[in-house]
Amino acid sequence: MTISANPAVAVADVDKTFGRTRALDGVSLTAAAGVTGLLGPNGAGKTTLLRMLATVLAPDSGHLRLLGRDPADAADRLEIRRRLGYLPQEPGFHRGFTAFEFVDYVAILKEMTNRRARHDEVRRVLQQVGLEQVSGTKIRALSGGMRRRVGLAQALLRDPELVVLDEPTVGLDPEQRLRFRELISRMGEGRCVILSTHQTEDVAALCGAVAVVHAGRTLFTGTPAQLVSLAEGHVWLDSERSPDARLAWRTGTGHHRNIGDVPPAGAELVSPGIEDAYLLLIGDEAATVAA
Numbered sequence: 001m002t003i004s005a006n007p008a009v010a011v012a013d014v015d016k017t018f019g020r021t022r023a024l025d026g027v028s029l030t031a032a033a034g035v036t037g038l039l040g041p042n043g044a045g046k047t048t049l050l051r052m053l054a055t056v057l058a059p060d061s062g063h064l065r066l067l068g069r070d071p072a073d074a075a076d077r078l079e080i081r082r083r084l085g086y087l088p089q090e091p092g093f094h095r096g097f098t099a100f101e102f103v104d105y106v107a108i109l110k111e112m113t114n115r116r117a118r119h120d121e122v123r124r125v126l127q128q129v130g131l132e133q134v135s136g137t138k139i140r141a142l143s144g145g146m147r148r149r150v151g152l153a154q155a156l157l158r159d160p161e162l163v164v165l166d167e168p169t170v171g172l173d174p175e176q177r178l179r180f181r182e183l184i185s186r187m188g189e190g191r192c193v194i195l196s197t198h199q200t201e202d203v204a205a206l207c208g209a210v211a212v213v214h215a216g217r218t219l220f221t222g223t224p225a226q227l228v229s230l231a232e233g234h235v236w237l238d239s240e241r242s243p244d245a246r247l248a249w250r251t252g253t254g255h256h257r258n259i260g261d262v263p264p265a266g267a268e269l270v271s272p273g274i275e276d277a278y279l280l281l282i283g284d285e286a287a288t289v290a291a
Contacts, residue, residue, distance in 0.1 A: 006068075007032050008162050008192035009053060014062035016048055016216075023048040024059070025216040035188035037207035037224075038196040039278060045216040046196045047089060050166045053194060054086040067162055082111070085155035085163040089170070091147075095140035099131055099150045102139060106154040125153040129183060145176035152183060163193045169202055181205050200275040210274075214282045224274055231272035231280050236263045247279055 009031040016024040024045045029036075040046050051057040052064060055071045067083055069076035093102060103122045112118040126135050129149040139147060148168060155163055165184070169177045184206055187193050197203065203210050203224060210227055212220040220227055237255045241248040245258035259276055263269065 007065075008067055009036075009194065010063075010065040011049070011052075012063040014049070014052070014059040014064060016045075016052070016057065016060050023216055026062070027213065027216065027218050028062075029211045029218055029221050031192055031194055031209065033188070033190060033192050034208040035184060035193045035195055035206045037203035037210040038194060038213060039198065039200065039203050039210055040213040041198055041282060044198075044213045046198075046213055047166055048216075049213065050164050050194065050196050051088075053162075053164045054084065054088075055080055056086075080162075082158070083161045085157065085160035087151045087155040087163075087165045087168055089166040091151040091154075093139045093147060093150070095138065097139055098136050099126060099139060099142065099146075099153075100135040102150060103154050103157070107157050110157055112158070121157060122153075125156045128156060129153045130179075145172050145179070148172065148176070148180065149183070152180075156187070161191050163187055163191060165193065166196045167198075168195070169197065169199060177202075200273075200278050204274045212278060212281055219281050227277045228272055228274055229277075231259070231277035233269060234261065234263065234280055235259050235272045235276045236267035236269050238267065242267070246283075 007030040012028050014024055014027045015022070027045065027049060038046050038049065048057065052059060053066065055077050058072060064071055066080045069080050071077045071080055097105065100122060103126060104118065107118045107122055112121060123132065126132050129152050131146065131149055131153060134142065134146065139150060142150065152168065155165070168184070169180050172180060181202070184193065184195060195202065195206065207224060210222065210224050211218055212227070236242070236258050238258055239255065241256050242258040242260065242264060244262060244264050245260040248256050248258040251257050259280055
């Protein structure tokens with residue numbers, strides 16, 4: 001597969017193995033400006049792929065190009081890191097730091113050596129995520145949502161061209177998730193944001209493009225609308241669970257929502273959503289993921 005230098009992210013036929021576990025098995029995707037969702041169940045290989053996009057891991061085989069550069073080359077890798085923001089699933093906060101001190105520490109790691117300019121930048125990103133009023137508060141005293149925003153602030157230092165976010169909304173309550181969606185949607189204006197999630201509603205709300213990864217493989221790449229179209233004619237309502245359904249559940253109205261390959265004759269077809277298409281794609285493990 002030939003990789004174009006135009007996308008901010010270009011991944012082609014990438015493999016990664018840890019011992020006997022094949023974490024990635026021929027994954028391919030591209031991403032440009034805007035928010036691209038990386039959707040998949042836990043254990044699908046999303047975090048491994050994101051660590052590659054953050055230049056933390058190298059692939060065993062295949063090709064990877066970020067911001068027009070090759071992360072396998074030391075000079076290119078350094079330049080990528082200067083233009084990259086990364087929020088891992090577990091940021092590794094030093095809980096004795098204040099929010100300001102933690103972001104300032106990361107800014108030092110990002111080669112910001114001028115103290116005055118660095119502190120101005122730290123204040124800028126803390127204000128951008130709405131934490132300027134608690135910048136002097138110890139991280140251990142912040143709520144889970146605020147700690148997530150501290151992690152997002154450090155990812156925004158130096159106004160990166162590529163931002164990689166690993167499950168940024170996991171564990172947040174509905175209000176916190178809505179606040180995060182607002183922040184992430186603004187981040188996608190003029191830069192490439194890769195958002196890993198297993199929450200289909202995050203993809204529907206935020207993403208202009210989506211890739212579905214399962215068992216280390218890319219099952220789908222395209223727009224959310226194209227993903228939804230895969231489930232057209234495969235979702236129907238009935239008074240009971242259909243024997244033809246691969247997955248079904250009783251809704252609040254008392255009907256059963258059925259998802260399957262071939263609906264029975266005369267079935268009441270309904271418009272699918274991203275969740276329906278996603279569950280149809282991942283197949284036999286859908287019931288486990290939905291539980």
